[in-house]
Amino acid sequence: MRKDSLIKLLACIAVIVGVFVAFVQPLAHSIRQGLDLQGGTHVVLEAEDTPEAPVNDDAMQRVVRIMEKRVNELGLTEPIIQREGARRIIIELPGIKDPDKAIQTIGKTAMLEFKDEEGNTVLTGTDLKDAQAATNQQTGQNVVNLEFSDEGGKKFADLTMKNVGRTIAILLDGEVLTAPNVREPILGGRAEITGQKTLEEAQELAVLLRSGALPVKVNIIETRTVGPSLGQDSKDKSQFAFVVGIGAVLLFMVLFYRFSGFIADVALMAYTIMLLALLWGLDATLTLPGVAGIILSIGMAVDANVLIFEHFKEEYRQGKTLRLSMDAGFDRAFTTIFDSNITTIIAAGVLFFLGTGTIRGFAVTLGLGTLLSMLTAITLTRYMLKLSIASMIFKSPAAYGATGFMLDGKAVAKNG
Numbered sequence: 001m002r003k004d005s006l007i008k009l010l011a012c013i014a015v016i017v018g019v020f021v022a023f024v025q026p027l028a029h030s031i032r033q034g035l036d037l038q039g040g041t042h043v044v045l046e047a048e049d050t051p052e053a054p055v056n057d058d059a060m061q062r063v064v065r066i067m068e069k070r071v072n073e074l075g076l077t078e079p080i081i082q083r084e085g086a087r088r089i090i091i092e093l094p095g096i097k098d099p100d101k102a103i104q105t106i107g108k109t110a111m112l113e114f115k116d117e118e119g120n121t122v123l124t125g126t127d128l129k130d131a132q133a134a135t136n137q138q139t140g141q142n143v144v145n146l147e148f149s150d151e152g153g154k155k156f157a158d159l160t161m162k163n164v165g166r167t168i169a170i171l172l173d174g175e176v177l178t179a180p181n182v183r184e185p186i187l188g189g190r191a192e193i194t195g196q197k198t199l200e201e202a203q204e205l206a207v208l209l210r211s212g213a214l215p216v217k218v219n220i221i222e223t224r225t226v227g228p229s230l231g232q233d234s235k236d237k238s239q240f241a242f243v244v245g246i247g248a249v250l251l252f253m254v255l256f257y258r259f260s261g262f263i264a265d266v267a268l269m270a271y272t273i274m275l276l277a278l279l280w281g282l283d284a285t286l287t288l289p290g291v292a293g294i295i296l297s298i299g300m301a302v303d304a305n306v307l308i309f310e311h312f313k314e315e316y317r318q319g320k321t322l323r324l325s326m327d328a329g330f331d332r333a334f335t336t337i338f339d340s341n342i343t344t345i346i347a348a349g350v351l352f353f354l355g356t357g358t359i360r361g362f363a364v365t366l367g368l369g370t371l372l373s374m375l376t377a378i379t380l381t382r383y384m385l386k387l388s389i390a391s392m393i394f395k396s397p398a399a400y401g402a403t404g405f406m407l408d409g410k411a412v413a414k415n416g
Helices: 002-030 057-073 099-107 150-162 199-211 228-281 288-317 322-354 358-391
Strands: 040-048 080-084 088-094 112-115 121-124 128-135 142-148 169-172 175-178 190-196 217-226 405-407 410-412
Touching (some): 002 228, 040 057, 057 080, 057 088, 121 150, 128 199, 142 150, 142 199, 175 190, 190 199, 228 288, 228 358, 288 322, 288 358, 322 358
Antiparallel strands (some): 040 088, 080 088, 112 121, 112 169, 128 142, 142 190, 169 175, 405 410
């Protein structure tokens, strides 16, 4: 029994330490990083009233949805798009190599119009069903293929029938993209825009047309670029803080609680790996506030173990065996640990649902970290301590931080 317990204990420790050493760094680097860690572009847009389109809450919500669609279709990594006040929208684009180009694309109003020679607008972007970039196989030109809705197709067919031998101007944001001559009626509900120099230009135009026109006029009032070197500096400092913090915690636990502290440190390694793996699996974006949430949750994980071990020592001083003291210590500490962690999780939930941007990132890491810390402290630490006591790897109670029990006012050592 002792031998089996010892083998299980050593195997458990070896697996956790091995996985930690092998995967902690790759996992940390594989998690998406926010603007403050890898650099990028910060843009502030402000909506402006016009006679045709006054600014209201519904219009601002539609602007946010259109911006999200544009940014996502551009393939930008983990953008942050959020409202600020009644008229402003903040857009953060991490890792952007060409910020000017991205800003130009997301800031366009993308108002598409089809006009006849009299200057009448017959179709708009609202009549579009789809827009896709392609290369015309016959001419080799880069084009945007348009597919109209059923109603738009009827309008386009009527427009071309009435304008055979004449030109139709296709305008984007008031500028003429192309003015093709109508040779015959087009009845299939499809059209082609030419004039793009490169396929990339055609793809950008297609993104704008698919996402639709903005319901109100918006102006770019602030652009701030966070350079890669500044982001790297933030990342280096956060990594240093993490290493120092976890190192100090590991050392403290061993100095004060001996082998029990070492077991808690191993459980803390497992906690760190599980948290990083969970963030990676959720495709979360890690920001500086998120790193702060991780460090704070590590402190809470250690706090749970401190409560358990102090109760463990108290129970042993009252004359119980190591095994009974350990069980009683976990049982007595559970209510306190559960209550404190639940209040923290509630606070994290409030921050997540009511907060925005990086505040939500802090809430996610804090909430997940708190759940995992409670899990590792109550289950993994307890399991390894049971194995260590059953294996009698250390016979002296002092190895577990226990100094003895009180009998007639004297400390008496007790094995078991």
